[in-house]
Amino acid sequence: MNAKKAGAEALFWTHFVLVAVWFGLFLVPTDAWAGKVTFHFWFILIAVAVQFGWGFLMLPVTRKYRMICPLTTLMQLLRGYPVADARNNNHSCIKEFFRRIGKPVPKRAVTISTFVSLGIVTLQYFFLH
Secondary structure (H helix, E strand, O other), X not given: OXXXXXXXXXXXXXXXXXXXXXXXXXXXXXXXXXXXXXXXXXXXXXXXXXXXXXXXXXXXXXOOOOOOOHHHHHHHHHOOOOOOOHHHHOOOHXXXXXXXOOOOOOHHHHHHHXXXXXXXXXXXXXXXX
């Protein structure tokens, strides 16, 4: 495996860990970690904000506004897809993970789960915190 391919794979698994923490924290009871709700809220809010911000910065290149994860951009660059290529700026690591395990999911499901989880942690932060 060459260095670019290895780097892309490392970024994929780094992304996987971040997504696993994102959704895994819903399984951690609040009485087991007093600061969980606060951490989870800021973790997801910052991750979504970064994706919105990166999407805005990429607008001159992509000519479309969409949430884009900078880790995905770098991973896809290492795989040889230019930033302007839809295989770069419209790629979803979550979709790729599920495809790899033989359980493909639609991109809409990924987008909905992103906003539903943001909504849940926001409600928890403001009403349970």
